[in-house]
Amino acid sequence: MVSFLDRLMGRAPAKGSSSKAKERLQFVLVHDRINLPPEQLDAMKQEILAVISKYVSVDATNVDIALQQRDRDSLLVAEVPFKKRREGIEQDDPAYQLSNVEEETEPTNAAPQRSSAGNATKTTRRRKS
Amino acid sequence: MGAKVVTVTSGKGGVGKTTTTANLGVALARMDKKVVVIDADIGLRNLDVVMGLENRIVYDLVDVIEGRCKLRQAMIKHKQFPELYLIPAAQTRDKSAVSPSDMIQLTDQLRNEFDFILIDSPAGIERGFRNAVAAADEVLIVTNPEVSAVRDADRIIGLLEAENKGPGQLILNRVKSDMVKKGEMLSADDVTDILAIRLIGIVPEDEGVIPASNSGNPVTLNENSRAGAAFRDIARRLMGENIPLVPVEENGGFLKRLSRLFAGSSNGS
Numbered sequence: 001m002v003s004f005l006d007r008l009m010g011r012a013p014a015k016g017s018s019s020k021a022k023e024r025l026q027f028v029l030v031h032d033r034i035n036l037p038p039e040q041l042d043a044m045k046q047e048i049l050a051v052i053s054k055y056v057s058v059d060a061t062n063v064d065i066a067l068q069q070r071d072r073d074s075l076l077v078a079e080v081p082f083k084k085r086r087e088g089i090e091q092d093d094p095a096y097q098l099s100n101v102e103e104e105t106e107p108t109n110a111a112p113q114r115s116s117a118g119n120a121t122k123t124t125r126r127r128k129s
Numbered sequence: 130m131g132a133k134v135v136t137v138t139s140g141k142g143g144v145g146k147t148t149t150t151a152n153l154g155v156a157l158a159r160m161d162k163k164v165v166v167i168d169a170d171i172g173l174r175n176l177d178v179v180m181g182l183e184n185r186i187v188y189d190l191v192d193v194i195e196g197r198c199k200l201r202q203a204m205i206k207h208k209q210f211p212e213l214y215l216i217p218a219a220q221t222r223d224k225s226a227v228s229p230s231d232m233i234q235l236t237d238q239l240r241n242e243f244d245f246i247l248i249d250s251p252a253g254i255e256r257g258f259r260n261a262v263a264a265a266d267e268v269l270i271v272t273n274p275e276v277s278a279v280r281d282a283d284r285i286i287g288l289l290e291a292e293n294k295g296p297g298q299l300i301l302n303r304v305k306s307d308m309v310k311k312g313e314m315l316s317a318d319d320v321t322d323i324l325a326i327r328l329i330g331i332v333p334e335d336e337g338v339i340p341a342s343n344s345g346n347p348v349t350l351n352e353n354s355r356a357g358a359a360f361r362d363i364a365r366r367l368m369g370e371n372i373p374l375v376p377v378e379e380n381g382g383f384l385k386r387l388s389r390l391f392a393g394s395s396n397g398s
């Protein structure tokens with residue numbers, strides 16, 4: 001966290017290997033803390049994705065489900081983007097969902113992507129302040 | 130209750146637990162506190178040599194626990210500070226000679242007479258660690274600004290939480306200011322960000338530490354040593370004084386000192 005004073009004093013954030021050390025530590029620790037073998041973590045992610053995919057059409061290539069830490073708490077953060085829909089069609093129309101096979105890339109007018117994971121997981125990636 | 134029992138531990142070995150215990154003991158004694166330091170590193174006795182008391186040892190911690198001597202007989206009075214005592218570790222035994230409840234009983238016998246009981250923990254997360262923290266009112270976790278040492282500190286913090294010994298407070302030892310400035314060493318901010326526990330002291334790498342332990346006079350007795358000053362500050366914080374933390378990469382300069390003043394009010398929470 002860079003404080004106002006740090007900035008005022010011109011203390012720049014670390015550029016050398018220390019930022020790498022910090023990143024690596026954060027990764028290692030969040031996995032140490034949850035104490036779940038990598039295969040199980042992977043299986044869990046697949047299951048979560050499978051459940052979500054039962055209800056909505058998921059843009060599988062851009063899914064990001066990862067462990068993160070906030071202070072001393074670990075949390076699972078899931079970013080699960082939906083496949084974009086065709087312009088002008090009502091977002092929640094179930095009839096449309098069944099017939100929708102095309103992937104729409106044009107973002108104009110498309111309804112904003114919304115949370116797909118319900119209450120169980122957070123849907124936005126938390127950024128370190 | 131009287132004394133506050135403070136355990137110095139780390140997870141990873143060689144990060145400076147014994148150096149810290151010896152220096153805090155001396156620093157507190159210099160401020161007229163009644164202090165006993167206990168070497169709980171059974172089989173790897175060290176605190177005695179760092180404090181220059183190795184030639185006075187007759188009995189040790191295990192002798193007390195196994196009833197071969199009275200507690201008083203195993204307490205070695207410091208040559209310079211009459212209210213500072215050391216209980217040495219047994220050198221020829223192992224950790225299984227002591228149990229967590231032994232440590233609680235032992236410290237309970239000392240609590241009324243002293244202000245501080247400092248316990249030097251062995252490295253690791255096994256029996257020796259559990260013995261050392263069993264009686265603790267407060268735990269200090271020593272680490273170095275390196276990936277492996279910080280990772281092990283995190284493991285210790287988790288274990289302390291599991292044992293209801295709180296998250297503990299952190300001492301970041303062997304910080305090299307020039308490397309931090311260049312971004313080649315984790316800073317105190319980085320480490321506290323990662324570990325999310327309170328920092329009680331930042332101790333710089335100091336060439337005076339080894340000569341000090343060579344001669345058995347902890348470095349804090351040297352007024353000009355920066356590490357020594359850092360240990361004195363930690364001792365004061367243990368006594369409840371509010372001493373602002375100074376990142377070692379900031380030294381000199383009016384503006385820097387000014388910023389330090391402000392930083393102190395937010396860091397020293």
Ligand SMILES: Nc1ncnc2c1ncn2[C@@H]1O[C@H](COP(=O)(O)OP(=O)(O)OP(=O)(O)O)[C@@H](O)[C@H]1O
Nearest residue numbers: 142143144145146147148252303333334335338339
């Ligand atoms: N701030 C410092 N500056 C320079 N050298 C230091 C500093 N702190 C500790 N050292 C050196 O690091 C070495 C290890 O220190 P120390 O014995 O206190 O660690 P420890 O955590 O007690 O080790 P162990 O886990 O083996 O008990 C010693 O040689 C000591 O002199």
Ligand SMILES: [Mg+2]
Nearest residue numbers: 146147170175
């Ligand atoms: Mg030691």
